């Protein structure tokens with residue numbers, strides 16, 4: 448192996464790693480929109496719990512929760528499921544690693560199940576032994592290597608509650624899940640997917656979730672969070688897997704939600720990573736999401 452020091456150009460360190468200690472650390476956190484958002488969220492979360500009229504509901508309304516992008520996905524999934532008359536919905540995390548994301552997803556599932564009456568099933572997929580070997584140059588093999596992000600199964604399993612963890616290479620576990628879980632998915636169709644597998648090849652496999660199943664196994668629009676876009680280019684990694692999918696399936700595109708930041712409290716950077724899979728020929732695609740009388744725009748004066 449050739450030696451040398453790690454570079455810092457990727458993963459949010461364009462000018463090097465953070466200073467260590469004192470005010471310099473605070474300035475460092477507030478100097479970048481991603482870390483500034485996280486730091487501000489932590490402060491506001493503590494504040495909102497103490498304000499009159501504050502509390503958990505207010506924290507969710509403002510997205511002041513752990514992994515707000517997951518809360519947003521679960522909210523969209525439960526709202527749409529309720530609108531279409533489903534009693535349940537399924538949300539999926541591809542790439543679990545230590546499990547912090549899956550536990551946050553499970554917490555949001557409990558909140559929105561209580562808030563909407565729509566049951567939320569949480570399913571996580573992971574190899575369980577860290578990243579597999581890269582199989583394609585577009586897998587970003589210069590950033591990720593086999594064995595990155597291992598999992599402590601025993602510890603995670605004790606904290607999962609009702610969430611399901613499916614261990615194994617998704618090339619095997621996903622087709623098996625889609626085959627054996629077909630009737631469950633008919634009752635609780637998929638409404639939110641987080642893609643966090645890092646590799647082009649693994650993401651391409653995960654997108655079989657949108658290729659193979661019947662329409663009834665998915666909501667007509669499935670909200671997606673794409674974790675691995677920042678710091679790459681469109682021709683490799685997660686972005687390239689999405690582009691290939693869209694070329695092959697023009698009737699089921701996956702596209703970024705335009706202008707979402709402007710409508711989301713506190714202008715969060717994660718809003719740029721929210722995509723939606725539209726199934727244009729889904730039997731429920733044209734069912735109105737707004738009220739039966741529709742929106743109106745009468746003259747102001």
Ligand SMILES: C[S@@+](CC[C@H](N)C(=O)[O-])C[C@H]1O[C@@H](n2cnc3c(N)ncnc32)[C@H](O)[C@@H]1O
Nearest residue numbers: 542543544548573574577596616617643644649
């Ligand atoms: C960055 S980590 C996920 C982090 C996690 N979502 C979180 O927020 O903490 C990426 C994970 O993808 C998993 N992975 C990548 N390719 C896979 C494959 N083909 N099958 C199963 N898991 C895979 C790895 O095991 C690794 O744990």
